[in-house]
Amino acid sequence: MKRIGEMKPRLDEQTVALRAAREFFDGAVVNLGYGMPGLCANLIPEGRTVYFQSENGVLGYGSLAADKDQDYELINASDQPVTPLPGMSFFDSAAAFDMIRGGHVDITVLGAYQVSQNGDLANWGRPGRPATGMGGGMDLAAGVKRVIITMLHTTKEGAPRLVKECTYPLTAQRCVSLIITDLAVIEVTVKGLVLKETAPGWTVWEIQNLTEANLIPAAGIKEIEL
């Protein structure tokens, strides 16, 4: 049986990343996770300065490097060659994680397999792949001031990823602040998940139908603006 709304167009990854990057305030220190979050490096809102930190020991790198400028020894933690900027610094892994755990990073954008309605995050282990690890995900989720998740709203099979309780192994409890999916922008609050923005053409009811957790429509709910 097809679920309601299944065939409507959803936001593409670039647009989800663009919406996430709009959360970067002027002067923010930001760490980007693997996959969709990495796209944010090239999508900083105009007129704002953002300092990208990466757990392999760099603060203040620029955009992703074009092919001709790639240097194998100037990379982010997702193995993407990046460009240098004035004021950039290098340090070792221990110092990189002091920065993360110690609350010196303002925002991290991470991917997720599941997020629960109280903000628990599961983003490293999945069935059939017991040897994949969490990398720096647990450290980022526990230490960074604001955890933003970019993810697809459902699995390939159509199952909800926003759930009442995570069934995949946890990264950290109650750590997520904001969730940006290909259907919605959702804030994690003490009352639960507040639906603040919807993808163009999608109704609250349609989005709730693809979500296991309860969504609370915000008073000023609107379509996602970019």
Place this chain on the structure above:
Amino acid sequence: MPVNKVLKNCEEAVADIFDGASVMVGGFGSYAGLPVHLIDALSRRGAQGLTIIANMGGVGFELSKRIKPEGYQDAGILFEKGLVKKFIGSMPALGGMPPTSPLEVLYNQGKVEIEMVPQGTLAERIRCGAGGLGGFYTPVGAGTVIAEGKEKKVMNGREYILELPLTADFALIKAYKADEMGNLIYRQTARCFNPVMAMAAKVTIVEVEEIVLTGRFDPESIVTPHVYVRRIVEVVR
């Protein structure tokens, strides 16, 4: 008379790595900062039953071509050759890669043990080992599988878990340059896990792109002081 730390080749540098030894492998995971020549030499030496402590378990030679077209040897070769009994690290296998890395294949066959450690906790356990500390309490991993079987403590309303230090018999390190005394400098993000691991092993072995005369480095620029370094080999990267 100071000992000569400069060796002719990587084979000589790893010749005493024994069966059952624990070996830290520097770098982050892919080519940057990875001691690829020392890993290759260790795989050819063939010591058995090793414990490998590294951030990532490696993807193996074939998939390494996605990073560097000509390919390189990462820790994968040590698993592929059946030399390892246990891996300690944060990314044994990458979820974004096919499940074909040598470590993941062996693990799924029950032939190797994995101790999963969050990346920052790994760095800090190594720093504790290097600095003679007994461990530390961290909020990272609280409420997850990482906390299972560990001492817990609530401080200021937050739960912390006790993590213990890590040391090793040997560390394989990649630095940019060494002087003849063994002082090290690094290049860009190739620094990563190398400085902490260099401090935490009984015998630290370093591959560098250039060995310079002592006195050539600005003392302010030295990242790893020579006291931690036992052997240096110049390699072509």
